[in-house]
Amino acid sequence: MIVSLFGMNRQVQAAGFVDVPARALNEVNYLVEGKIVNGSSPTTFTPDKVITKAEAAVFIGRALQLNGTQRATGFPDVGMSNFASGYIQSAVDKGIVSGDKAGNFLPYKEVTRGEMAVMLANAFGYSYNNTVSGAEKALMTLGIASGLSNGTFGTDLPIKRADFAVFMARAINPAFRLKTSVNFTKPLWSTTGNLNIRTGPSTEYSSVGTIAANTQVTGAHSVGGWTYVKMGSKTGFISNYYLRSASSDGAAKPPATDSSDSKLSSQTIILDPGHGGKDSGAVGNNLREKDVVLKAGLQVNNLLKKTPFNVKMTRSTDTFIELKDRSAFAKDNGGDIFVSIHANSASSAAATGTETYYYAAANPHAADSKLLSSKIQARMLDAWNLRDRGVKPGNFSVLRENNMPAALVEMGFISNAGDASKMASDYWMNIMSIAIYNGILDYYKAKGYNVNSLYK
Ligand SMILES: [Zn+2]
Incomplete structure (x- = not known):
């Protein structure tokens, strides 16, 4: 080749x-x-x-x-x-x-x-x-x-x-490479027809052939948003946007790659979609924050469910939960990390961007909370490409009253027409949910866990 x-x-x-x-x-x-x-x-x-x-x-x-x-x-x-x-x-x-x-x-x-x-x-x-x-x-x-x-x-x-x-x-x-044996282990399917397999991980690279929709390929490593795949005698790169894994329509769990699975299964991730029930959260552009963040939370939950990690949601329906009950739920369920999902709002419709908060006052988890926040923030920025409002200290109950690394993400501004248009879009919400999921993996990776096979 x-x-x-x-x-x-x-x-x-x-x-x-x-x-x-x-x-x-x-x-x-x-x-x-x-x-x-x-x-x-x-x-x-x-x-x-x-x-x-x-x-x-x-x-x-x-x-x-x-x-x-x-x-x-x-x-x-x-x-x-x-x-x-x-x-x-x-x-x-x-x-x-x-x-x-x-x-x-x-x-x-x-x-x-x-x-x-x-x-x-x-x-x-x-x-x-x-x-x-x-x-x-x-x-x-x-x-x-x-x-x-x-x-x-x-x-x-x-x-x-x-x-x-x-x-x-x-x-x-x-x-x-000096040796070219590559482990193609990930079954993947094309989601569109006439899909180019390229010599490198961007559209700058030439095509070595095309494949039809719903064709199975096997993937090895990823480079940015592209995966190195093999189909028949052809090898090359395909954009992840046009690939789905078996797991994404519930067909199968990703292959257990090594003994680190047991380490992952010892970890419980708490997802906390903000607001709910009588508390709509912010409203704007015909959207309610409680609906948008529940949608994201459920999608991240679905992604994590296919991994060895344990995942628990403070709410998975449109119900009202007191703030103190959210952190209590996390502790009661032995949470190892806590991710609260929100959408922002401002009186100025011009306010836009993505930000993430962590509790910075002296506590045993301040550094890990910041790390978790930074990892998710970076992925969210890549996902929606909105203004980077930063990773910031925040004195929110769900962060302060918790006893584990915790992050509160604000995906964008529901009060801003551009940000809200992404929240109203199934496509962009899916991209954001994958970003939060990958950000959580980035955190675990930084902590020394082997999560490489789990990335979307
Ligand atoms: Zn909120």
Whole structure:
């Protein structure tokens, strides 16, 4: 397959670059095709320059199709005008890369091979024990990296742009790997006809063929919103928007992948759709908050029901529940995390955006509550692409009176016509529910659980 896609006729200089060495030529070509990497000028890739943290964040962010819009970040040394500010913040939100202990990002710091391994392991969801050596081992096991001739990984050695591109191309497309055995384990079905299988994870990549509606394929890993699939002799990428899993129409539980299932089944997730019954919550644009958040809660519940996690809802019907009874329910049911779902409202119809609250006053769960909130917030932003109003401390009863990591999400403003149009749409509500679900998984992943097979 690699021959037909990247055969000898492609052995030409990459996209006008005159300086890419042969060892990285196919890989740089591949990433240029997907608009994932760029040169330092139209003719130079500067392959031997050591890659910086900012450049690495941009390359990874483009590959995963993260939000790259330049914006304010949480780092004093990355201003909004920094070319990489958007991708840096998105990559940090997703736990792919982080700042230093002093709270700086150090965008121009040169990346080492060990740091590269950790970034790629985080970006592509490899299981590793949150150590540099674990990440290096994960990359070597998959054939993405190999050790140096001296038998070490070269953990502290700087990594050049060309080599970073090679490792990224291998992480994205197994055809580039040092060993190409791929586990296609996830049964998936196409939801539309004439669906392209592409050589890479975006519409920038060429099609290697099309499949009909309701065709079964088997999936391996995902890159951003695309899954690497196999159908017959063809392999390539399909957008997740056009794939459904067996589980999504209730046919089957996702395959139990390993013994971590027992760890997941020890966890109870409490979903708390706000308001209900006589309490409509916010109203606007012909919508009632209690209905919108119940719909989202039920959808997230359905997704979690198909995993080994336990899930309980404070309400699954249109009933009124006192605030104190919500946190009491969570405690009584042995909840491990608590997610309250709301829609916002403001007197100004212009107010828009997504925000998430956690209880920040001194308590044993403040850090995890913030982590949970950040993970869900990042997914919600990707889902609806509304204004990022941030992850904020909030003194809400359901957060304050709880004794577990807790987050209160405000999906958008029911009082804003644009936000409300998404709440009125089955399509957009489904996207939001998947986002909350994936955000919960992101939290567990950050806590060391193996949830990779559960992502939607
Ligand atoms: Zn509310």
